Amino acid sequence: MMANQTYQAQSPVNFSTRVDKVGRRPMIASAIKGIVAIIIAFIMLIPVIWMGMTAFKSLSDAVSVPPKVFFTPTVEGFVNLFTQQRQLTDAEVAQYQERTDLNWAEQLVLQRQKTIIGQSQFAGQLLNSLIIAGASTIFSVIFAVLSAYAFSRFEIPGKDDLLFFILSQRMLPAVVVTVPIFLMYRQLGLYDTHIGMIFLYTSFNLSFAVWLLKGFIDEIPKEYEEAALVDGYTRLQAFRKVVLPQAVTGIAATTVFSLIFSWNEYAFALMLTSDRARTAPPSIPLILGTGGIEWSTIAAGSMLFLIPVVIVTFILRKHLLRGVTFGAIRKG
Amino acid sequence: MAQTSTDITSLQSSQATRQPRQRQMSDLRIMQLFILPTVILLILMNIFPLIYSLYLSFTNYSVIADKAPEWIGIQNYTTILSDQRFWANFATTGRYALISVILQTLIGFGLALLLRNKFKGSGLVTTLILVPMMLSPIVVATFWKLMFNPSLGIFNYLLGYTDINTSPLWLGDPNLALWAIVIVDVWMWSPFVMLLCLAGLSAIPEYLYEAAAIDRASAWFQFRRITLPQVMPLLLIAVLFRTIEAFKQFDLVMGLTSGGPGDVTETVSIRLYKLAFQGQYDTGMSSALAYIILIIIIAVSNLYIRSLNKARGA
Numbered sequence: 001m002m003a004n005q006t007y008q009a010q011s012p013v014n015f016s017t018r019v020d021k022v023g024r025r026p027m028i029a030s031a032i033k034g035i036v037a038i039i040i041a042f043i044m045l046i047p048v049i050w051m052g053m054t055a056f057k058s059l060s061d062a063v064s065v066p067p068k069v070f071f072t073p074t075v076e077g078f079v080n081l082f083t084q085q086r087q088l089t090d091a092e093v094a095q096y097q098e099r100t101d102l103n104w105a106e107q108l109v110l111q112r113q114k115t116i117i118g119q120s121q122f123a124g125q126l127l128n129s130l131i132i133a134g135a136s137t138i139f140s141v142i143f144a145v146l147s148a149y150a151f152s153r154f155e156i157p158g159k160d161d162l163l164f165f166i167l168s169q170r171m172l173p174a175v176v177v178t179v180p181i182f183l184m185y186r187q188l189g190l191y192d193t194h195i196g197m198i199f200l201y202t203s204f205n206l207s208f209a210v211w212l213l214k215g216f217i218d219e220i221p222k223e224y225e226e227a228a229l230v231d232g233y234t235r236l237q238a239f240r241k242v243v244l245p246q247a248v249t250g251i252a253a254t255t256v257f258s259l260i261f262s263w264n265e266y267a268f269a270l271m272l273t274s275d276r277a278r279t280a281p282p283s284i285p286l287i288l289g290t291g292g293i294e295w296s297t298i299a300a301g302s303m304l305f306l307i308p309v310v311i312v313t314f315i316l317r318k319h320l321l322r323g324v325t326f327g328a329i330r331k332g
Numbered sequence: 333m334a335q336t337s338t339d340i341t342s343l344q345s346s347q348a349t350r351q352p353r354q355r356q357m358s359d360l361r362i363m364q365l366f367i368l369p370t371v372i373l374l375i376l377m378n379i380f381p382l383i384y385s386l387y388l389s390f391t392n393y394s395v396i397a398d399k400a401p402e403w404i405g406i407q408n409y410t411t412i413l414s415d416q417r418f419w420a421n422f423a424t425t426g427r428y429a430l431i432s433v434i435l436q437t438l439i440g441f442g443l444a445l446l447l448r449n450k451f452k453g454s455g456l457v458t459t460l461i462l463v464p465m466m467l468s469p470i471v472v473a474t475f476w477k478l479m480f481n482p483s484l485g486i487f488n489y490l491l492g493y494t495d496i497n498t499s500p501l502w503l504g505d506p507n508l509a510l511w512a513i514v515i516v517d518v519w520m521w522s523p524f525v526m527l528l529c530l531a532g533l534s535a536i537p538e539y540l541y542e543a544a545a546i547d548r549a550s551a552w553f554q555f556r557r558i559t560l561p562q563v564m565p566l567l568l569i570a571v572l573f574r575t576i577e578a579f580k581q582f583d584l585v586m587g588l589t590s591g592g593p594g595d596v597t598e599t600v601s602i603r604l605y606k607l608a609f610q611g612q613y614d615t616g617m618s619s620a621l622a623y624i625i626l627i628i629i630i631a632v633s634n635l636y637i638r639s640l641n642k643a644r645g646a
């Protein structure tokens with residue numbers, strides 16, 4: 001009896017059960033964790049920030065040794081990105097300097113004794129990227145909504161195998177499937193065409209989109225449709241008027257993911273396009289100026305290409321987890 | 333759930349037989365119509381090409397030659413399996429996959445532990461850290477090439493090498509080139525592991541830690557007996573997925589080194605690309621190599637999809 005009382009006196013009961021959550025030390029620990037996390041986030045973003053800075057450097061600033069952290073921003077890189085230029089002779093430079101009809105871009109390149117002779121291919125390649133990513137996304141999302149609904153709601157013989165088959169298409173390395181597709185496309189005249197690339201990206205996004213959308217549709221209670229069916233809706237009406245509106249978030253997330261995947265795709269575009277349907281990714285590393293590698297031009301191209309994705313990442317942040325696990329893991 | 337849906341469909345079909353409605357499609361028809369486009373497209377774009385390339389892998393054929401494929405049996409496969417350079421390609425791929433997956437797992441898990449407890453602005457920080465994995469790998473490779481540049485790049489300066497003559501040549505040194513690719517891969521994909529680990533961590537019920545705190549379990553004990561086992565399923569998914577992706581890696585290697593210097597960073601995908609689309613355009617041989625890679629990938633993805641399904645069921 002006595003021993004028990006002493007024991008109680010020695011160990012005070014006024015500590016919380018969550019010793020790890022209250023008191024000064026854990027608070028400081030969590031503050032340190034937060035600061036470390038912020039520092040790491042900053043370090044991780046250095047390459048992206050550096051890219052952005054390089055895009056606004058002049059050609060000479062971009063290749064200065066040691067690298068410049070402070071510089072006068074210019075849009076030279078962007079002008080070079082979208083234009084083709086020609087070197088001027090000294091006599092021509094003098095002649096050009098007297099002209100008053102030059103626009104700002106022409107004046108900018110004149111500083112490097114050059115003149116603009118036309119558009120570069122980059123704008124066209126960005127447009128190709130946009131067309132191919134956009135069209136393939138529309139097709140794959142439409143097909144995927146239909147089959148995801150069917151997979152979610154109906155008893156389909158061999159459903160698991162079929163779903164496995166669909167996802168396994170996504171796992172194939174691009175290089176592996178490209179060889180036969182290359183041969184097939186050459187036969188059909190689809191090599192280096194927008195239609196060919198749209199087909200290909202549609203099929204590759206489809207497997208991902210089906211899985212992602214099935215996850216979203218699985219979450220819509222079946223009772224809603226069943227009630228609609230009892231009220232005399234046909235199955236199609238129930239699908240259109242009950243399921244689709246409920247699945248809007250899922251459809252939007254899937255659309256954006258498909259867009260990003262096709263926008264970023266490199267291997268297929270490298271191997272199956274050359275001039276007409278070439279998209280931006282295979283072109284960016286090959287951007288060459290008149291005098292060797294122009295880093296600020298390359299950086300400008302990368303910048304324009306990446307900005308949409310960075311913005312979209314922020315919009316999608318709640319769905320990133322689902323997206324990258326093919327809809328398997330829903331909540332964090 | 334499945335039971336009720338069959339009940340309702342059978343109920344409906346019995347109603348339909350009693351009072352046939354002209355314009356209403358049966359559920360079976362709808363199901364077929366809904367699945368058909370997907371299945372047709374996948375067969376057209378994936379199955380058919382794969383069958384075609386299986387045939388080509390047994391032939392001697394080049395797309396740029398004007399000759400029909402010539403059947404040579406398993407000769408392509410035996411050539412590949414007895415060639416030192418192919419084995420070296422597989423070894424490079426394996427080494428690269430192993431190192432980068434291990435590093436990604438450690439860093440990703442570490443980051444997740446850091447970001448686990450919410451603080452002011454933690455949402456923003458998490459999203460910022462996730463940005464790299466959404467970017468186009470080839471563009472990432474391009475700007476890392478600038479970072480790695482021995483004179484213009486800032487990577488060496490950040491590491492503290494200020495003398496250009498002694499600073500490491502990340503992409504040019506045969507001993508460092510693979511590490512350079514690993515660094516970029518880890519930079520890009522640790523956030524992916526982090527994302528999955530965060531999901532796993534947030535699902536751990538608070539009472540487990542409370543119970544452990546009452547028992548005055550040490551932090552290490554809590555980590556080993558609560559945190560780790562609870563996060564394991566998702567961590568496994570992340571590791572498997574990254575292994576598959578590392579094995580397939582093409583864009584980053586192509587953008588950073590194109591397999592060089594020499595062929596020290598030549599992974600199987602790069603070798604396959606060179607075989608199929610450069611020099612001789614050896615279509616037959618490249619189809620055979622493609623099939624060997626395919627079998628390995630299918631084996632690993634089987635494991636992966638299995639663990640995904642398990643996570644889905646849980």
